[in-house]
Amino acid sequence: MTKKIKLSELGSLLGGEIQALEGVKIEGDVEIDLGQAGLNPQMAYALGHETAQVAIHLMNISRILGYPVDQMLGATAAPKRLTKLIESRFSAGKIEDWKTPIQEVVLGATSSDGGTRKSTVTLGGETALPYYFDGPMPHRNHITMDVFDMPINMAKAVKSNYEDVINSPAEWAKKVVRDFGADMVTIHLISTDPNIKDTSPAQAAKTVEEVLQAVDVPIVIGGSGNPEKDPAVLEKAAEVAEGERCLLASASLNLDYARIAEAAKKYNHVVLSWTQLEINAQKELNRKLMKQCGVARENILMDPTTAALGYGLDYAYTNMERIRLAGLSGDTELNFPMSSGTTNAWGARESWMVSSPLKEDSDWGPREYRGPIWEIVTGLTLSLAGNDLFMMMHPTAVQVLKEITQTLYGGKETEPVNIDNWISAVI
Amino acid sequence: MKLNSPLQVYKYLPQINCAECGEATCMAFASHLIDRSKKLDDCPPLLKDEFKKKYMELQTLLAPEIHEVTIGKGEHARKIGGDDVLYRHQLTFFNPTAFAYDVWDTMAETELVERINKISNFRKFYVGKFLKVDMVAVRCVSGDALKFANTVKKVAETTKLPLVLCSFDPAALKAALEVVKDKNPLIYAATEKNWGEVAELALNYKVPVVLFSPDLDKLKSLALTFREMGIKDLVLDPGSYPQGVQLKGSFERFIKLRRAGIKEGQKDIAFPIMAVPLNAWLVYKDAVTASYWETVLASVFTVRYGDIMILHSLEPYAVLPEVHLRDTIYTDPRTPVKVAPGVNEVGSPAKDSPVIVTTNFALTYYTVESDLSSNKINCYLAAVDTDGIGVEAAVAGGQLTAAKIKDTFQKAGFEFKDKTSHNALILPGLAARLQGDVEDVTGLRVMIGPPDSGRIPGWMEKNWPPKPK
Ligand code: SF4
Numbered sequence: 001m002t003k004k005i006k007l008s009e010l011g012s013l014l015g016g017e018i019q020a021l022e023g024v025k026i027e028g029d030v031e032i033d034l035g036q037a038g039l040n041p042q043m044a045y046a047l048g049h050e051t052a053q054v055a056i057h058l059m060n061i062s063r064i065l066g067y068p069v070d071q072m073l074g075a076t077a078a079p080k081r082l083t084k085l086i087e088s089r090f091s092a093g094k095i096e097d098w099k100t101p102i103q104e105v106v107l108g109a110t111s112s113d114g115g116t117r118k119s120t121v122t123l124g125g126e127t128a129l130p131y132y133f134d135g136p137m138p139h140r141n142h143i144t145m146d147v148f149d150m151p152i153n154m155a156k157a158v159k160s161n162y163e164d165v166i167n168s169p170a171e172w173a174k175k176v177v178r179d180f181g182a183d184m185v186t187i188h189l190i191s192t193d194p195n196i197k198d199t200s201p202a203q204a205a206k207t208v209e210e211v212l213q214a215v216d217v218p219i220v221i222g223g224s225g226n227p228e229k230d231p232a233v234l235e236k237a238a239e240v241a242e243g244e245r246c247l248l249a250s251a252s253l254n255l256d257y258a259r260i261a262e263a264a265k266k267y268n269h270v271v272l273s274w275t276q277l278e279i280n281a282q283k284e285l286n287r288k289l290m291k292q293c294g295v296a297r298e299n300i301l302m303d304p305t306t307a308a309l310g311y312g313l314d315y316a317y318t319n320m321e322r323i324r325l326a327g328l329s330g331d332t333e334l335n336f337p338m339s340s341g342t343t344n345a346w347g348a349r350e351s352w353m354v355s356s357p358l359k360e361d362s363d364w365g366p367r368e369y370r371g372p373i374w375e376i377v378t379g380l381t382l383s384l385a386g387n388d389l390f391m392m393m394h395p396t397a398v399q400v401l402k403e404i405t406q407t408l409y410g411g412k413e414t415e416p417v418n419i420d421n422w423i424s425a426v427i
Numbered sequence: 428m429k430l431n432s433p434l435q436v437y438k439y440l441p442q443i444n445c446a447e448c449g450e451a452t453c454m455a456f457a458s459h460l461i462d463r464s465k466k467l468d469d470c471p472p473l474l475k476d477e478f479k480k481k482y483m484e485l486q487t488l489l490a491p492e493i494h495e496v497t498i499g500k501g502e503h504a505r506k507i508g509g510d511d512v513l514y515r516h517q518l519t520f521f522n523p524t525a526f527a528y529d530v531w532d533t534m535a536e537t538e539l540v541e542r543i544n545k546i547s548n549f550r551k552f553y554v555g556k557f558l559k560v561d562m563v564a565v566r567c568v569s570g571d572a573l574k575f576a577n578t579v580k581k582v583a584e585t586t587k588l589p590l591v592l593c594s595f596d597p598a599a600l601k602a603a604l605e606v607v608k609d610k611n612p613l614i615y616a617a618t619e620k621n622w623g624e625v626a627e628l629a630l631n632y633k634v635p636v637v638l639f640s641p642d643l644d645k646l647k648s649l650a651l652t653f654r655e656m657g658i659k660d661l662v663l664d665p666g667s668y669p670q671g672v673q674l675k676g677s678f679e680r681f682i683k684l685r686r687a688g689i690k691e692g693q694k695d696i697a698f699p700i701m702a703v704p705l706n707a708w709l710v711y712k713d714a715v716t717a718s719y720w721e722t723v724l725a726s727v728f729t730v731r732y733g734d735i736m737i738l739h740s741l742e743p744y745a746v747l748p749e750v751h752l753r754d755t756i757y758t759d760p761r762t763p764v765k766v767a768p769g770v771n772e773v774g775s776p777a778k779d780s781p782v783i784v785t786t787n788f789a790l791t792y793y794t795v796e797s798d799l800s801s802n803k804i805n806c807y808l809a810a811v812d813t814d815g816i817g818v819e820a821a822v823a824g825g826q827l828t829a830a831k832i833k834d835t836f837q838k839a840g841f842e843f844k845d846k847t848s849h850n851a852l853i854l855p856g857l858a859a860r861l862q863g864d865v866e867d868v869t870g871l872r873v874m875i876g877p878p879d880s881g882r883i884p885g886w887m888e889k890n891w892p893p894k895p896k
Binding site: 080081082083085086087088089090091092093095131132133195225227252254276277305307309310311312313314315317318321322325347349350353356357358359360361362363364365366369370372373374376377380381384400404407408410412413414415416417419421422423424425426427 | 549551553623656657669671675687695719744754823825
């Protein structure tokens, strides 16, 4: 029950006589709403006790009686009835701090630039957070699809797409470009890991050449992640891919990044600067690549690490958003385009496990549908934080992520939809 | 909020350092008010009469930029809005986006009850808690006020979750409100056409109300008008178009509204924002495609400022990523990433119980721990100090090494000879490459567990106890 009292009653409630309320004109008897269930705590408190407090009470009340009425006691004046909408204009300003554009980086080189790619991919150039109205986003997001130099363990939903090409990196690369719309291809040279097959750098470089011949899009060359072996592997791969402006993945603080940087400079490639969810480490590595190794700004891309939805995406998201905001606001050690290993989404058990290992959970439903959406949501979230390039695996995830990022980018014309009657839609 | 330094807040506090709030000094308490980890009422002296004025002033000055609106009553009531920042790292976001799943008044009763139960029973265990969904949105599809009211009645009898009553027809809303007037439902929606009558309902029934217009000038007009009439619990729906340039326009409106509310202090529109990802179903008829696209829209507006949303798909592949992403965005970034390194008991381990190694990354640790305890596996679980980095990344980055593992057991005073009968430890599958190193450094038998701790029960059946070599 709502309890209402009149101002005149308030006077007697407070035990004093109200002479005047300074600065307040009262028209009619003002009702003060005391909220649900009798007095609300603040009001009870305000009305509490001693007459000595009356003056202060009334000062407060007098404030309430003016507009806005709701600020302090949660009390409302008797409602006004309006018959016409109050006219108004809405506007929101732009962010003044975003003065520093993100570095533009071109991947791939055509014959006119000393490569053999048919097309190139340009990343960066933003002057605002992605898809914001503050400034143009000159280049859309791009997707590079994973190819491995040997069969690997994959979630069932992913594997079923690649069974026919799993033993041939060249065929695999062709398939992702031809059938799945990949903008680029990443060849992961995982067999070079001494604990896996210890494939020699020279042998791995042959695989890179095969992939370069199989497709004419720009490529990413990935090592095995072994910090001792990767520099030699990437160096050799860079050599056979000379002039192609491949992305060398990756330089990191825990390996001989200078050697990778040197290879990129010598053979005209781009370096992926990879750190683990730590903005300061990212700054440090970028600085070292620029200052100590002399890598030009237009040859640096960052991978600040992607953690899967449910497995650290909050850190990955915020880390990227902070990096992008710092870059836009003038930190020239951080204003580079970013790349995400979105495939990491498949590490989340929700993406591949048949059912929940916990009895307490609601049914997880068919995993065939869970996996791709896990990859999509992981990527989409990071796209909103500022990520430019996505390394992905599942064809459906690629299609859907392309659709939404290009829609927000502004590249999708569709028939207008009328949403005015969504309530009564028959679904 | 209007104050941003502890010193500014301190001026309003009793300044007697009595420590009743649990903080040593008023200044310390002040900084907790700024980061919103304590409430004004936690300071008893401030509640005394002599400080009443200061209390009230502080209350106004500390109010969040975006108005907080409560929907529903009792233990299931949900607050929405209440944010103070545009990016979560600047503080944290408050009041996770409320997910309201729809039912409609042309459903058969059994179907209706089944769907409501599905909504209210959904749960997904995650890091020590259950992720759930929040509300039921009842859509008036029939156009018949009585039918709508009857459905609302049935819904209210079936669930305690807060309700959103959806109709553009004030008569239908009124009929429904009569049925659930003591439940503080959110009503949807006032528009340019029906606003007068809907305002009347909001006033008479004292319920929060959604204002709907994709035109921000009109939306602001509606908000101004409602505020002027004394209706303060407002929610704004700037229109969630499902595709194309229209969707880009919606995205832009969400950002403009929130920026104006938080950064520019435009009080007139500083209200929670509603998104309607359900609109995906207006363009996609195939259930999987529509569910996927709805999830995509929900994701965009979970990240960018949706405070409440209306959803349709109850497919697990839609709801699971939605609740996880909401948790991602609303998790307080100030809480630590790491658990204390050491060797912990799960259940009551005996000498023949396994010893399992993981990292001290909180997410990894809690996931492994809940998998073990949920499956009643008694064991020792070692959290190795990897600087809060997960297994795979820590192996790659050199934070999880044989030496670190040895160190963890040594520091914990854990002697395998005394505590176990098997002298073995189990490495995570993703750290398999450390097996040789760990054997050399510790002299223990090193077994390789599954790559995901959810598979430990199956792994145990096959591999535990370890067979004699
Ligand atoms: S309870 Fe209030 S007066 Fe006492 S120390 Fe805390 S803030 Fe200061």
